[in-house]
Amino acid sequence: QSVLTQPPSVSGAPGQRVTISCTGSSSNIGAGYDVHWYQQLPGTAPKLLIYGNSNRPSGVPDRFSGSKSGTSASLAISGLQAEDEADYYCQSYDSSLSGYVFGTGTKVTVL
Amino acid sequence: QITLKESGPTLVKPTQTLTLTCTFSGFSLSTSGVGVGWIRQPPGKALEWLALIYWDDDKRYSPSLKSRLTITKDTSKNQVVLTMTNMDPVDTATYYCAHAAYGSGSYYSDYWGQGTLVTVSS
Numbered sequence: 001q002s003v004l005t006q007p008p009s010v011s012g013a014p015g016q017r018v019t020i021s022c023t024g025s026s027s028n029i030g031a032g033y034d035v036h037w038y039q040q041l042p043g044t045a046p047k048l049l050i051y052g053n054s055n056r057p058s059g060v061p062d063r064f065s066g067s068k069s070g071t072s073a074s075l076a077i078s079g080l081q082a083e084d085e086a087d088y089y090c091q092s093y094d095s096s097l098s099g100y101v102f103g104t105g106t107k108v109t110v111l
Numbered sequence: 112q113i114t115l116k117e118s119g120p121t122l123v124k125p126t127q128t129l130t131l132t133c134t135f136s137g138f139s140l141s142t143s144g145v146g147v148g149w150i151r152q153p154p155g156k157a158l159e160w161l162a163l164i165y166w167d168d169d170k171r172y173s174p175s176l177k178s179r180l181t182i183t184k185d186t187s188k189n190q191v192v193l194t195m196t197n198m199d200p201v202d203t204a205t206y207y208c209a210h211a212a213y214g215s216g217s218y219y220s221d222y223w224g225q226g227t228l229v230t231v232s233s
Contacts (some may be wrong), residue, residue, distance in 0.1 A: 002157065022200075028127065036219040045207055045223040046150075052214050057221065089158050093217045100148070100172050100218065105157040 003028060004090055004103035011109040017078040020106045022090035023071065028101065030071035033093040037066055037075045040087040048087070050075060077108070086111045113137035115147075115208050115224035116166050122230050129229060133191040133208030137222075140166055140186050146211035146218055147191040149182065151204040152226075159204075163211055163218065164191060200231045 005023045012018040022035060029035055037050035048057050050066035054075065063084075065076045073092075076083055090103035118197035128204040131149070138145060148163035163171045172180050181194045191208060205228045209220035 032216070034214075034217045034219075036217075038220075040158075045226050046220070047223070048221045051219045052197060052216075052219070055214075057209075090160075091160070091219065097174050099173055100160045100163065102150075102158040102160055 002104045002110065003094055003097070003101050004092060006088075006090060006103040006106045008104070008110065009107045011111055012080045013111045014080055014082065017076060017081050018080055018108065019077075020075045020088055020090075020108070022073040022075070022092075024073075024092060024094075025071055027072045027096040028071075028094040029068065029073055030094045031095055035066065035068050035073035036091045037064075038089045038091065040089065042086070043049070080108075080110055082107060082110050112185060113210055113222040115210060115222060117208050117224045117227040119206075119227060119229065121228060121231065124233050125199055125231060127198050129155070129193075129195045129202070131195075131199050131206055131227065131229075133193070133224060135189050135191070135208075135210065138210060140146045140164075140189070142166055144213045147184070148209050148211045148218070148220060149193045150207045150220070151202075152208060153201075153204040156204075161206075161231075162193060170190050176231070184226075195209070198231045202229070203231045204229060 038046040040046040053068040115135040151159040205226040210220040212221040
């Protein structure tokens, strides 16, 4: 099982704001390692959404934002759109595992 | 333009060894700070990080799979190879390779291959 825990699902109406949490521990997020976020649309490969806790790669809308505090991180999607319906994963490094770990994943549904 | 593509068998038998090749273009694995990683995803399940090889040939493996995994690189061919021994039906998954960039203290995967589905069945 993953060491990064996310809610299985979140939902919201178009235009609303939703947030996805990523809860870790003192050996990963709490140790200061950065958190990255990926979006996976149905049937496609994951796409980098946020890197270094809060940085957006070129081309990613500013509706997506990331933050980190203590042993947790969050991804916020504002102005929710139908095209945002996808699975979202957080990722970080874990010093006790000496490797990278993904979160459990969150399915976002646009009502 | 960075691209990656996975290749290998689509079907393997239990106990066999899986060999997957990631062929990439648009970057060199001899460039400082660059890495290539492997990630898999069982049908309907979450992503699982497997291994990462760095430009200096340093390697990292998932602890739970470390005894079964080997990652190597051929810089001249722009390829990274992942081998996984003693395959089991639970290893059925889509296997992705990805370019790993270093920034803000850790690596992240900014370019991904399309993935290849590997089924383990007799």
